[in-house]
Amino acid sequence: MIHPLSRIGRWLAPLCAALALAPLPALAQEASSGPLRIEITKGVVEPMPIALPPYLAGDPRSADYAARITEVVEADLVRSGLFRPIPKEAHLGRVTDFNAPPNFPDWRAINAQALVTGQATVEADGRLLVQFRLWDVFAQEQIAGFKYRTDPESWRRVSHKVADAIYSSLTGEDGYFDSRVVFVDETGAKGDRRKRLAIMDQDGANLRYLTSGADLVLTPRFSPTDQEIIYISYAQGEPQVYLFNIETGQREALGQFPGMTFAPRFSPDGRQVVISLSQGGATDIYAMDLATRRMRRLTNTPAIDTSPSFSPDGRQIVFESDRGGAQQLYIMDAGGGAAKRISFGDGRYGTPVWSPRGDIVAFTKMMRGRFQIGVMRIDGSNERILAESFLDEGPTWAPNGRVLMFFRETPGVNGGPRLYSVDLTGQNLRPAPTPSFASDPAWSPLLP
Amino acid sequence: MKNIRNGIIALAAAALLGACSNSLEDEAGLGVDPTGGAGAGGAGSIEESSIEYFNVQVGDRVFFGTDSSELDSAAIQTLTRQARWLNDYSTADIVIEGHADERGTRDYNLALGARRATAARNFLLSQGVPAERIRVVSYGKERPVALCSDESCWGQNRRAVTVVAGGPTS
Numbered sequence: 001m002i003h004p005l006s007r008i009g010r011w012l013a014p015l016c017a018a019l020a021l022a023p024l025p026a027l028a029q030e031a032s033s034g035p036l037r038i039e040i041t042k043g044v045v046e047p048m049p050i051a052l053p054p055y056l057a058g059d060p061r062s063a064d065y066a067a068r069i070t071e072v073v074e075a076d077l078v079r080s081g082l083f084r085p086i087p088k089e090a091h092l093g094r095v096t097d098f099n100a101p102p103n104f105p106d107w108r109a110i111n112a113q114a115l116v117t118g119q120a121t122v123e124a125d126g127r128l129l130v131q132f133r134l135w136d137v138f139a140q141e142q143i144a145g146f147k148y149r150t151d152p153e154s155w156r157r158v159s160h161k162v163a164d165a166i167y168s169s170l171t172g173e174d175g176y177f178d179s180r181v182v183f184v185d186e187t188g189a190k191g192d193r194r195k196r197l198a199i200m201d202q203d204g205a206n207l208r209y210l211t212s213g214a215d216l217v218l219t220p221r222f223s224p225t226d227q228e229i230i231y232i233s234y235a236q237g238e239p240q241v242y243l244f245n246i247e248t249g250q251r252e253a254l255g256q257f258p259g260m261t262f263a264p265r266f267s268p269d270g271r272q273v274v275i276s277l278s279q280g281g282a283t284d285i286y287a288m289d290l291a292t293r294r295m296r297r298l299t300n301t302p303a304i305d306t307s308p309s310f311s312p313d314g315r316q317i318v319f320e321s322d323r324g325g326a327q328q329l330y331i332m333d334a335g336g337g338a339a340k341r342i343s344f345g346d347g348r349y350g351t352p353v354w355s356p357r358g359d360i361v362a363f364t365k366m367m368r369g370r371f372q373i374g375v376m377r378i379d380g381s382n383e384r385i386l387a388e389s390f391l392d393e394g395p396t397w398a399p400n401g402r403v404l405m406f407f408r409e410t411p412g413v414n415g416g417p418r419l420y421s422v423d424l425t426g427q428n429l430r431p432a433p434t435p436s437f438a439s440d441p442a443w444s445p446l447l448p
Numbered sequence: 449m450k451n452i453r454n455g456i457i458a459l460a461a462a463a464l465l466g467a468c469s470n471s472l473e474d475e476a477g478l479g480v481d482p483t484g485g486a487g488a489g490g491a492g493s494i495e496e497s498s499i500e501y502f503n504v505q506v507g508d509r510v511f512f513g514t515d516s517s518e519l520d521s522a523a524i525q526t527l528t529r530q531a532r533w534l535n536d537y538s539t540a541d542i543v544i545e546g547h548a549d550e551r552g553t554r555d556y557n558l559a560l561g562a563r564r565a566t567a568a569r570n571f572l573l574s575q576g577v578p579a580e581r582i583r584v585v586s587y588g589k590e591r592p593v594a595l596c597s598d599e600s601c602w603g604q605n606r607r608a609v610t611v612v613a614g615g616p617t618s
Contacts, residue, residue, distance in 0.1 A: 190595045216590060218554060238585040239558060260562060260586060263555040276559065278586065281517070281566035283559035304559040320556065326515070327556055350553040364553050390597070393553055409550075411597030440554065 021131060021145030036114060036136040036143060038082050038171050045427065047084035048170065050077065051112035051137075053095045054088070058121025058129065065128060065152065066120040069159045073116070075203060076163035076177040079421075080403075081428030082170075086112050098131060107137045114143070116166060120155075128152040132162050134169055144169040156205060157447065164446075176398040177202060180444040181405060182220045182229050183419060185209065186437035190413060193437075197231060199246065202398075202443070204433035210244060219263065219394075220244075222444045225270035229442070230254070232262050241275050255293055263306045267314050267334075274298070274308040274317060285319055287334070298336035309354045309361075310334065311378075318342070318352040318361050318378070329363060331378065342380035351394050354378075355401045362395040362404055373406050375424065386426040391417075394439070399446045405432060407439040497537040499612045506533045509609040510568060514602075515552070517563040519571060527568060530610055531575030539581075540613040544568050546586040547609070549602035554588060561586030568608040 038048050052074050055066035077083040093106025098119040107115050118132035131147040146165055148158045157178055164175025185198040195217050197210040211217055211233075218239070220231035227246040232239045241254040241264045254261070259279035266273055267287075274287050283304045287296045299305040303323035310317055311334075318331050324341065327348040332339035343349040347367030354361055355375075365372040365385065372388040373395050391409040398404070402424050409417040416437035422429045432441070494501045502508060507530070510523035519527065534542065546565030548557035565584035573579055594601035 191592050193590070218558075218590070238583075260558070262558050276555065278559055278562040281563045281570075283562065304556060304563070306555045306559050307553070322556075327553075350556050366552070369551075391550065413595040415597060 019147050021133060021147055036139065036170060045082055045425070047082055048113050049086055049111050050083045050114040050116065050166075051086050051091060051107050051110065052077070052116050053091055053093075055118040055120050055132075056095065056098050058098075058119050061122040062120045062128070065122070065130075065155050066118075069118065069120055069130060069155060069162070072156055072159035072203070073118075073163045073166070076160060077166065079203065079430060080167060081423060081430075082167070086110055098133075102135060104135075104137055104140045107135075112137050114166075114170060116162075118162065122152065123149075126152070128155060128158070130155075130158045130162065132165075134166055156201065160201070160203075173402055174400040174446070176400045176403060176443075176446065178447050179399055180447070181396075181419070181432070181441050182210075182222060182444070183407075183434070183441040184217060184220065184439045185434065186416060186439060187213075190415065197229070197244070198434075198438070200434070202432075207435065210246065210249070219440050219442075221265050221442045223266050223270050224268055224445050230264040230266060230273055232264070241273070254288065255295070263308065265309055267310050268312050269314060274310065276306040276308070285317070285336075287336075296336070298332065298334075299339070307351045309352055311354050312356055312358045318354055320350045320352060327366075329361065329380075342378065343376070343383075344380060345383055353395055353397060356397055356399060357401040362397065364393045364395065364406075373404065373422065375404075384426065386422050386424070387420065387429060392420075394441070396441050396443045398443050403428075405441045405443055407441060409439070499540075499614060502530070502533050502538075502610075502612055506530055508611070509607045511603060512564055512606040512608070514549075514606070515560070516606075517560065517567045519567055523568075524571065527571045528575060531572050531577050534572065534577050534581070534612075535575070538612060541581050541583065542577075542613065543611045544572075544582060544584045545591075545609045545611060546584065547591060547605055547607050548589045549605040550589050550592065550597065551602060552589060557588035558586050561588045564606070564608045568610065572610075 055070045057063040057066040074085050090110050092109055093103050095117045102115055115135040115137050116132055121129045123129050127149050129149050133145040134143045136143050144165055150158050160178035163177045167175045179202045180199055181202055182199045185196045186193045188194040194213040196213040197217050197220050199210060200207040216234040218232040220229045222229055229244050231242055233242050239260045239262045241261045243252045257277055259277050261275045261277050263276040264273050272287050272289055274285055276283050277286050282302045283306050284300060285298045285305045285308045287298055301323050303321050305319055305321045308317045308319040315334055316331055317334055320327050321330050327350045328341055329343040329349045329352045330339040330341050347365050349363050349365050351364040352361045360375045360377055362375045365374050370388055371391045371393055372385045373392045374383055374385040376383040389408050390411045392406055395404045395406045403421055405419055405421045407417040408420050417439040419432035419434055419438045419441050421432055507526040510526050544565040546561030548560045565586060569582050569584050592605045594604040
């Protein structure tokens, strides 16, 4: 999980590697019926009752950090839909010493299955030390414990890392809280929207605008390996693909093309991008090697072939095409060639996105005047609809492949888009906070 | 004044009627005149060689069916008039903007707008407008002119608009 430090920019302050805390001395243990675990692959999950007493302040300067870290960790866990924090007023026990074992009967009495104890300390050198332990209340044992040393400015990221460690320990899945979302911020009247690229933490914090709104911009997508995005801008009068470095603010046209280019996405290794090029009314898919800027044509039909997305192993591409008469999903080799149709249900299918786990594809489905977000296996089987409205569009995967974000647009003159997230199970539909209308979300990989 | 003027006006009127019969009236009262906002004033007050005349009397835009880039007879009439005006009155470059309604996904609608603009371009080429004068651009669903969310507006938004250099964009 530790990425090269050279990739980390100035505003993405480095976090020290998480160090495992040694478990506290063994406690008298009761018979345990296996590890504490949330099974999130089941359809409906009963949220796990968890106690999150306030983080302790290791010194007077860190009281504020301790309080805020507690809040951010709790908010992440609540938003996942998998945890039900027990209200602090109901707590019987109090944690006073981070290095002493908790008094389990106090927590068992309020039916907490898991307990998180934590401490924040501003150290002599000004660094922030954040420690936490996750306990199985009924088995009376430590499940996980980590400490992080960081620049105090990064207290939010550390909080997300703590939440990820809790999520990961209790679900057996990778976390996704220490990640960001890039999207298009929309202001102004429906017929003349001002669109700006914006980036925020996955919980809506630390919002920044990346472009001024002078040029129409669309469909930003994250690089899997760098602090870079790829998107569409009308800066040259027609839509063209641009690269944007989030750290330096540097912008660069991908190339000069004999037609408009759009629908860009990176390959999983970050070395290529796939785009659509529209020429003479036909739209085809091309791959470009970023180092050489050499283009390779992957489809060659008079149809609209667009919205390409790589499989996580980089070997295949799922895309949409109306070559059969209406928008449907197809899979082809990453080098192009014959494509196999995978969507066969009623309605039209677009914007396929391959899951980071590789086994399923998320899509937008248009049927009987409604727009849906759905998933299917890569052979087209097991289609499931996760959300539906007047206009639900453009799913993007959380880095762990368990949660999707998309935008939902309301109809009418005053209508507009907002971001939503939903679990792969179809549960836990939630709006994502943005200051204005927002569309075209793209979830980042886990931060380094 | 050119002697083809009366004919052009008659054709423009026919196109207006044609548009109405295609149920492109602004039922919701929220959109714009499909011919680009002719309004009152009459053709007599507009110089035939002006861009305003092109936009209003010739008709700067054609409309499409859902998920279609096919030119219907009304569109062919409008484009025929456009080609005649572009050949007779102007040497200016043009941009054909392709648009889609809000009932499609973003990428697909960009491609569909390009297909519509290209359909209009190909017709103008067939009528002798030189290729080097024509550029096409697609706005997909980004620039609706009618803002309600039913067919009365969507039909106005599924359009290809011919913008003559020096004039306002749609």
